[in-house]
Amino acid sequence: KQEVTQIPAALSVPEGENLVLNCSFTDSAIYNLQWFRQDPGKGLTSLLLIQSSQREQTSGRLNASLDKSSGRSTLYIAASQPGDSATYLCAVRNAGNMLTFGGGTRLMVKP
């Protein structure tokens, strides 16, 4: 059974800092890995999707890496802004097209 863990559970940083969020998963037989953002009281917004054959994906100030063999992914956020404050969720897709989510990292970027 796939298990996904995210560390840290919460993170508070001053504006402008670069930061790294971590995600680990137990079953390396994944199709892809996604990072989502969830704002309070809102749904999920997909940030980046990395296919199992890829090592990283970039979108603006975000960079996600994937090391499938070790069961790890990181989300790097450059030059953080208060608008980045949200919960970041990592999810992996195994067979069956369903996603298994981590518990999320609650990020607070202080002005």
Next chain:
Amino acid sequence: DTAVSQTPKYLVTQMGNDKSIKCEQNLGHDTMYWYKQDSKKFLKIMFSYNNKELIINETVPNRFSPKSPDKAHLNLHINSLELGDSAVYFCASSHFGTSGETQYFGPGTRLLVL
């Protein structure tokens, strides 16, 4: 222009009642999902459904039944509601395939069982 929409946004009801949550997507996707996010914010898959196949997460009680009148809709019916059913329920959709595509999520339905 909402891609995945859910109704109602909020649902407050008594234990023992039967309720339904509706989901619609206008993205032309062939696969839809229901997820449950509990009070600790853990998000867990409940069902995956496309035209031909319903995949049920084995931990979901059979009081929960998804119903899909067509490819663009996947409704969730819950019988005999219990206190532990209180959560946020998210609908999502995607194309089905091994390549793996982004799942698009609805805004969620906040269910409170009293």
